[in-house]
Each structure stands twice: as C-alpha cells, then as structure tokens.
Amino acid sequence: MxxxxxxxxxxxxxxxxxxxTASGYVVQRAKxxxxxxxxxxxxxxxxxxxxLGLPRMDGLAVLKRWRENGRTTPVLVLTARGSWSEKVEGIDAGADDYLxxxxxxxxxxxxxxxxxxRSAGHASSIASVGELILDERAxxxxLGGAPVDLSPLEYRLVxxxxxxxxxxxxxxxxxxxxYGQDEQSSNAIEVLVGRVRRKIGGKWIETRRGFGYLMPENPG
Structure with a gap:
C-alpha cells in the first residue's frame, strides 16, 4: 500500500x-x-x-489545494505547532487526523x-473474508485459525x-x-498472485481478465 x-x-x-516500510507500506517522499x-x-x-512546516508551499496550503481539486486521499498531518486553533484549522482544511x-x-x-x-469503509484493525483473517497491527x-507465512510482497498484495x-x-x-515505483514486468502481479494462491487456495483471489483482481466478500 x-x-x-x-x-x-x-x-x-x-x-x-x-x-x-517495516509495517508493509510502500513509501514515496516529497521534501x-x-x-x-x-x-x-x-x-x-x-x-x-x-x-505543515514545508519550504516552497505550506502544508496547509497543499492540503487545501488537494481538497479543492477533489482529492479525497486520507491525510495525517504532522506538525510542531501545538495550539488548538491551528489543529482546528488543519482539520477544517480537510485533514483526517492530526499528530x-x-x-x-x-x-x-x-x-x-x-x-x-475509515476511508475504505472499515472500522476494525482485524479484516476478515470468511475464514481468512488479517491482523493489520500484527x-x-x-486461514481457518492456522497462520499463513507470507513474504513482505505477498503480505502487501493480500x-x-x-x-x-x-x-x-x-x-x-x-x-x-x-512494488511502488520500481519497474516490474507485466506479469509480476500474476506470478505473485500465483504464489499467494498456492498458500491460501484459489477462491480467495479471482482474476477478472482485462480488468484486474478481486477478493470477493463472500467467496464460494
């Protein structure tokens, strides 16, 4: 992610x-x-x-421009500013949380x-699809109560x-x-999906030819 x-x-x-990165995210930085x-x-x-304290354009201005342009990506604001009025301003500008x-x-x-x-419409750190359970924090x-050993790439995919x-x-x-910004061959995801299917079974990830991949909410 x-x-x-x-x-x-x-x-x-x-x-x-x-x-x-250690928590399974792919990171791109802007200075x-x-x-x-x-x-x-x-x-x-x-x-x-x-x-918020950025050169060339203040973080609050960046956030306001994103929201004005219809960008709804969830945003966690970091700042050395500690007053309640600045926190209110950040949240009013469209921040989803403040630290x-x-x-x-x-x-x-x-x-x-x-x-x-929250942006995906889920409330718990435990995600489940049938007997397949993902603990984001851990x-x-x-699968069915038995641990599934995944590589970092496999974990990101699932x-x-x-x-x-x-x-x-x-x-x-x-x-x-x-994979982030790395150049990958066109079949990299197909190979990765194949590896995951061998570990958890094929019904959990469906291939929609020409469209992509689907994890059904109620796998058959």
Whole structure:
C-alpha cells in the first residue's frame, strides 16, 4: 500500500519511512510543498503523511489545494505547532487526523491505519473474508485459525486486496501499491498472485481478465 510522506527534515523522514516500510507500506517522499502538491494531485496513494512546516508551499496550503481539486486521499498531518486553533484549522482544511511533534512511532502507525480503514469503509484493525483473517497491527494472516507465512510482497498484495475487498483492483494499481515505483514486468502481479494462491487456495483471489483482481466478500 503506497504512502506519500511529505517531510523536509531528513532525520524525521528517514525514521518515519523506516517504520512505514517495516509495517508493509510502500513509501514515496516529497521534501517540499510544491512537489507534494503535484504528487498528491496526480498520483494515487492510500494515505498521505503531511508535515505543515514545508519550504516552497505550506502544508496547509497543499492540503487545501488537494481538497479543492477533489482529492479525497486520507491525510495525517504532522506538525510542531501545538495550539488548538491551528489543529482546528488543519482539520477544517480537510485533514483526517492530526499528530503533534514529537510523537511516538507506534501512535503514528495506529492513526495511519485508522484513517486508511475509515476511508475504505472499515472500522476494525482485524479484516476478515470468511475464514481468512488479517491482523493489520500484527501483520499476520490466518486461514481457518492456522497462520499463513507470507513474504513482505505477498503480505502487501493480500492486505491491499482485503482493504479493497469486493472491488476489482486493476493490475497497475496493484503494481504501484505492492512494488511502488520500481519497474516490474507485466506479469509480476500474476506470478505473485500465483504464489499467494498456492498458500491460501484459489477462491480467495479471482482474476477478472482485462480488468484486474478481486477478493470477493463472500467467496464460494
């Protein structure tokens, strides 16, 4: 699942990117407001982590422009600004949640998981499709109560399809959210889906030729 991280401080950005990657996300970083605005307006992400104190364009202005252009990507705002009025301004501008610096990484990850779930219409950190259960917090998958051993790429694939369960996901969207910006051959997702099917069975991921892949809400 692809995250846009907008932070000009290299140390903070490095720490956050490391934590996000370890939690199964694909991270793309922007260092200033203008780059952030362009990426958020032209690319699709499951969420944005947005610092407000940015060069070239303030984070609040970036967020307002995204919302004015109809971009509904969930946004977690990071800021050193601590007053309640600034928090209200950020939320009114379209932020989905707000985290003041300094913060604990565990809280950032929890808040990020929450806004991603809400944007997909889900409330719990435990996602289930029949006997297939994904624990987002623990990054573990089980089938019929038995754990399923997944590689990081396999986990990203299953997690993204479960987040979008009941919806056909185009192959290009999966490539971006599983592999990020890396160049991959056209059959990379097919090979990855095949590996996952061998571990959990074929009924959990349907192929819709010419359209993409679907994790049904009620697999047969």
């Amino acid at each position: 692809r995250i846009l991280l907008v932070e000009d401080d290299d140390r903070i950005a490095g720490d956050v990117a490391h934590a996000l 200033d407001g203008e780059d952030a605005w362009f990426l958020g307006d032209t690319e699709d992400y499951v969420a944005v982590v947005l610092d 003041a610096k300094p913060f604990r990484m565990e809280e950032l990850l929890a808040r990020l998981r929450s806004i991603i779930r 990054m573990k998958l089980s 997690a993204y399809l479960m987040l979008r369960r009941g919806r056909v996901v185009p192959q290009q969207e999966l490539l971006e959210n599983v």
